[in-house]
Amino acid sequence: MSIGETYLKVVLERFTRVKADGDKTIAQLNNEQLHWAFNEDSNSIAVIVKHVSGNMISRWTDFLTTDGEKATRNRDDEFNVSIDSKEAILATWEKGWQVFLDVLQGLTEQDLLRSVMIRGQQHTVIDAIERQMAHYASHVGQIVYIGKQIKGDEWKTLSIPRGQSRAFTETMLKAHQK
Template structure:
């Protein structure tokens, strides 16, 4: 297996695992756990789910599905952001499915790892990547971003529940 395929497969394993653990944590939450935050300046699970979904939308859906970027990043971090448990689960599942779908596309076309998918799109906003970034750099950034925030979601769920049950 060449390095491109190994990288793509590693990222697929990572995102599939993150999806599983994050959904299991969310499923154990009560509706009020989704909007709870430990301090007035901390993000709730709802904020974190909205942020992951927004990042996936602006960075992946725009290139995978040719959907214009309509992200409202400021709203993702609004204090008191309302979201039901079902919405959180659906948004999380959808975001991971889009990431996995994009990686599967790259798996079928590993040469696209070095492509610059944003090159001819409007300038990116609120992003750690720019229009000249490669698909490889984009996915490395997404691994870091998603892992960071799913860890926060799981930690918040543990604080609320005391203990989570894993399958």
């Protein structure tokens, strides 16, 4: 496998993991919790979902041929709560990820050094992917943090539970020695 093919495989796995953390967090929350915000200047999970999805749809629709900031996108509106149900939040979340992951899966090694535009600025495809990795991971981290704060003691961890790192590592090492 070439370095480009390896890169595309790895970033697809990483983005899939980022999405899974968001999925698992959203699954633990009810509609009211998805709309909770710390204060007026803070975003709820519903708002973050709307923003991330809007970004994905704008950036990744016709990714290789048009500017990633589409004229049809109203970024400022993404920060207004207008998704009223958990089902609608999930549909918005899935729509953005579907657009993005479909494009990512369709990229080839030859695409990686091609140029794309984002807000009139030229980027390589690699740079555009890495830019979005930081952006999406940051927002999913916010979603997880908000969910964890809301759920408190009822939070179901998304990774290795506290105090179980050593046991987890030993299990992993044994599994890979076979």
